[in-house]
Amino acid sequence: MIGRVYRSWPFVALAIIAIAAFVTPLLPLSNPLSMDVAHRLARPSASHWLGQDEYGRDVLTRLLWGARVSLLVAATSTAAACILGTALGMIGGLLGPLAEFLAVRSMDIVLCFPPLLLALLVVTLLGPGASTLIPVLALVYLPGFARVAYAGVLAVRSQEYVEAMRVLGASSSRILLRTVLPNIGGPLLVQISLAASSAVVLESGLSFLGLGVVPPASSWGLMIAAARTTMAQAPWLLLWPCLALSVTILTLNAACDALRDANDPHRRLSGRRRLMDALAPGMLPHTGPVLEVQGLTVAIATPGGTIYPVREVSLRLRPGETLAIVGESGSGKSLLGLSIMGLLPLAARPISGAVWVNGNELLRAPESELQRLRGNRMAMVFQDPLSSLNPVHRVGDQIAEVLQAHKRLSNSAAKAKAIALLTRVGIPDPVRRARVFSFEMSGGMRQRAMIAMAVANSPSLLIADEPTTALDVTIQAQVLELMATLKRDGNMGMVFITHSLPVVAEIADTVAVMYAGEIVEHGDAIAVFANPLHPYTAALLRSAPSENGSLPACVPGIVPPINALPPGCIFAPRCDHRRPACEAARPPLVNATPGRMTRCVRWQELQACAPSIGAVA
Template identity: 55%
Template sequence: MQKLLMPGLLLTVIVAAALLAPVLPLPDPVRQDVGARLAGPSLAHWAGQDEYGRDVLARLVWGARVSLSVAFAASFLAAIAGMFLGVLGGYFRGLVELATVRAAEVVLCFPPLLLALLVVTLLGPGADTLIFCLAILFAPGFARVAYAETLATRNLDYVTAQTSLGTPTVRILMRTLLPNIAAPLIVQFSLTIAAALLLESGLSFLGLGVVPPAPSWGLMIRSARATMEQAPLLLVWPCLALSGTVLILNLLCDRLRDVLDPRGSRARPGFLRTLAALPSKRATSMPTASGLLSVRGLTLEAPGPHGPIPVVRGVEFDVAPGETVAIVGESGSGKTLTGLAIMGLLPPAISVVSGEIVLSSRSGQQLDILRLREREIRALRGGDIAMVFQDPSSSLNPLHRTGSPIAESLRAHGNPGHRVTELLRRVGLPDPSRAARAYPHELSGGQRQRVMIATAIANHPRLLVADEPTTALDVTVQAQILDLLSDLKRSDQGMGMIFVSHNLAVVSEIADRVVVMYAGQVVEQGPAAEVFAHPHHPYTAALIASTPEDDIDRLATIAGAVPQPWALPQGCSFAPRCGHATPGCESQAPELFRHGERRAARCLRWREFA
C-alpha cells in the first residue's frame, strides 16, 4: 500500500482544496478589477490577475472544483452504467449481450470529440450536459472491461456452485461476480477520471463546456490564449494544474494496478530487499549434494484473517547433477509451492520468511534464487532452470501455434529459432512439422504435454522442475511421458530433475531420491529404493500401503485429512492420523533426524521403524 501513498496524498490535497474552496481565505473568483488587469503576482494575488482583474489563484482552486466535479461525476455514472451493461451481457450472453454490450459499443464507432460536440450542440452547454455527454462516451469502456471479466469468471467452480444451490441470479451477480471483477474496474475508473478531465477542459476551451463566468481550467486556458504575449503566466498556471492533476491520476492508476494485481516485475525487488534483511532460520542440515541445487530452511507464509499462516516450514533438500528427486505428498502438503519457489514463480500472496535456494548456474556461480532480481531470475528461467506444468491445456496459449512458445524460448536465450522441429522430433511427436503449425486444440493431451516438455528442454536446462506432469493424462499416456522424461535425462547426463507428484507408483519408476512432505514440512527423505523398501516415517509407510496393487483385496487408507495451515497440531503434524502416536508425539514437535548417509525422518520413534 506504500505505492499509493505519494499519488494518493497529492490527489487528496488537490481534492481537499477544491472541496474547501468556499471556506478558504481566497478572493471572489468572479469579482473584477479592470484597473489591475493582467497584473503579475503580488502579496495580495499570489498568481497574478487575469484580463478582467480577477484573482488567478482563486480561479484555479474554484476551477479545480468545477473540473474535478464534472470528471468524477461523469466517470461515476459511466462506471455504473457500463458495469451494469457488461455484467448482464457477460453473464446471460445471447440476445442480452447484443442488447447491452454490443449496443454500447456502437458509441465507439464515433470519434469522441465529434460525438461530444454533437451532444453539447443539441442540448446546450453547461455542467450537467457535460456530465451526461462524458458518461455516454466512457460507459462503453467500462462495459467492455466488465464483460470480459464476467466471461472469465462466470464458469468458474464457485459461481457454478452458487447456481447449483439455487442462489438467486441477482445475488450471484452482486455478491459473487462483482467483488471478483472489481479490481480492473477500479483501475479503469481512475483512468477515466483523467480522460474525462482532459475532455472537459477541451470542450470548455471550445466554448461548449462550462458557461462563463464560472471558473474552469479549460475556460482559463481559452481566455489566456488572447493575452499570452502580454501575460504568459496566465496560460502557464491552468496548464500546469491540468497536466499535473492528470499525471497524478495516471500515476495513481499505475500504482493501483500494481497493488490490485502485484504480479508485475516491479513488485519483486522491494519484496526481495525485505527478504534479504530477514535472518535465515535453518533446520537441521542434510549433507550437501555435489553441485546443482541446495534448498535450506525454506519457510513460506500466506496471509490469513488473524495473521500470517505458514504453508511451507523449514524445507531442505539437495539435487545433484543427473539426479531425479521426487517430492511427494497429499494435496496441501506444500510440494507445488516448493517447486514454484525454486522457479521464482510464487503467487503474489505468498511471502518468503526465511531460507535459501542456491543454484549452481551454468557459469559456475552459486546463485540464491530467492534474492535475485526479476531480470536476473528471468535470465535463468528457460536456460539454467525450466518447468513443466501439470495441465498442458492451460499452459499453451490457444491463439498461438504450438511451435511459437518453443521458438520464443530459444530466441530469448540467443539460440536459433529454427530448432523447433528438431525439438518436437526429440520428444517423440510423429510429424513435428505439422505439430509446430498446429493449434493446441488440434493436439491430444499427451501431445500437448510433449510440446511443453520440448519448450522446457529447448535450451538444455541444468534443472528441470516437473509439477505433476502426468496427472491430467490417462494411464497409457502417463507411461509414455515418464519414458520420455527418463530418456531425456539419460541423453543429457548433467540435467537434474525435481519431479512433484502424489502418485508413488509413478515416482518409483523415475526417482533416484524421494522427499516426502506433509503439512508443509519434509517428514522423510532418502534414496527411492530404500524409502520404498524400508520407510522410517509412519506417513511414508501409510502412503506406500495406500498405493493400488494387483495382489491386494482391500486398499489401505489414511484416516482424516492434512491439517489446515491455520490449525496445525502442537506436536507432530501427523500425530492425529498416526496409528503409532504416543502422548509425546502430540506435545513435542519432532526435528528432522538424520541417520545414515542420506536418510532423514521427522519422527520421535524413527529408530523403531528403522
C-alpha cells in the same frame, strides 16, 4: 501504520480538493466576478495569493470556483455513464442474444465517433454551458463502461462460483448483484478513474474552445484561454490552472488505483532477487553425482515478514538414478526444483547452501551460465504442457529452436532432429505432428512433445515437476513408461517431483519426503515404502486410497502455514506419537540406517515398540 498512511494519501488529497471545491462559497474569498481593472495582471500579493487576472479578479477564487465546475461535471457525468453503462453491459452479458445485440452494438455506434467530435457536435446543437456538458460527457464515456461491464460479465459468468449460485437456485438478480457486480468492480473502478480524469480534461478543453462553461462563470479551461492571450505579460496565470488540472487528474488516478487495491481481498507480495554471498568454506561437491544440493534455504520476503519455504535441503543424484521428491502442496517441492534450475520467481531467492550440476555451482553462477546449461545439460518438464508450450509456434519448430539454441545446426538438420525426437517419444505420424500447434494435440501428446523438447540436447539432469498429474490414468501409464525408457537409454539423472505416492512407487529409485519446507525422510524407495521411519511418511502412506476398498485413514489437521511453523518438530501437532521432547526443539535429519535419513527424534523407539509404524496394510 506508516504503510497505511502512505497508501491512503490519494484519498486524503482527493478529499481536500473536493472539500475545498465544495465549501468555496463559504470561504472568506472575494467574489469571483468582482473586477478590479486597476490591478489587472497584478503579481501574487498578500491579499491576492495567486495574483489577479486580466480583469483584476482574484485568481485563487476563480481557481476554486473553477474546481467546483470541473469536479461537478466530471463526477456527475462519470456517475451517469458508469451506472447506465454498467447496466447496459450487464444486460448485454446476461440476457440473451437480442439484448446483447442491442446493448453492445448501440455502444459500438457511439464509439465510431471520435469523442471530441461527438462532444462538439452535441454542444453545437444544444448550445454551450455546464448543464449541456454533463449529458455530453456521459454519452462519450458510456460505451467504455458498457464494454468493460460486458467483458467482465462474460468472464465472470463462466466461473464455477457463479454456477454454484445457480445450483443453489439463486435468482438472476441475486447473482448479478451479489456475485457478478463485485467481481467486475476492479476494472470498473479503473474505468471510472480514466473517465473522471478525462472528463476534467475534456471539460477544460471544451471551455477553452468556448463551447463549455460560459463566461463570466469560472472554469480552468476559460482561465487557460484567457491566460494564453496575456502569456507574455503574466506567464504565471497560465501556471495555476494547469497545475490544478494536473494535480486533480493525478490524484483521481491514484485514488482509483488505491480503491481497486483496497477492494481486492488478496494482498500482493513484493520482493527483489538479490545476489548471494560467496560459497561457505568447506562446501565442495562430491565427485560423480549429476546433482548435488547442500543445505539449500530459499527465502521469500512478504509484507508479514520473511518466510522460508525451503529449509536446509541436501540431496544427491547419481547418473541413471531417479529421485522422487514427494510432498503435499506447500511442502516446497516445486520451489526446490525451480531453484535448482535457477528459475525461482522474483520474490524468492536462495539465501544459503549450494547447488552443483555436473560439478558447476549454480547459485552463484551468472545468468548467462545458467542459460547455457538450461535446456542443454539440465532440462525441466512442467505439469501443464498446454501453458508451457507456445501456442503460436509449431511444435516441431519449438523443438528445433531448443536444439539450435545450444548447437550450431542448419534449419533442415534441426527439423530432421526434431522429427526424430518426436518419434523417440512415441508420437505417431511425427512428420505431420511436427507441423501442428500445441492446442491441436491431446494432453498426452503435448506432454510427450514437452519431454521431447526437454531431452533434445541429451541432458544429464532432468527435473520433472508433476509431469503426469494433469493426465488421465491410461495416458499417465504411457508417459511414466516413456520416462523410464528415456532414463535407461540416456543414463540421465531424473528428479521427479510429485504428490502422488503410487507414482513414486512406480518410478523412483530413491525418495525424499518433504513436509512444510523440510526433508523429513530420505532413502531407498522400496525400503521407505515398506518401513517408513518418519510418522509423516507413515501417515501419508496410510491416507492414500488403498486397493482393498477400505476407507483411507485420516491425518488430522492441516499442513502448518509456512509463516507460522511450530517451534519443535513441524509435524508434531498432527503426529500421534508426539512427546514433549518433540515440541521442544527442531529435530535434525539423522542418519538412521545406511542410506536412510529421518527427521524424527523417536524413530528408534517407534521402530522398537511397533515393528512398522505404518507400513501399507
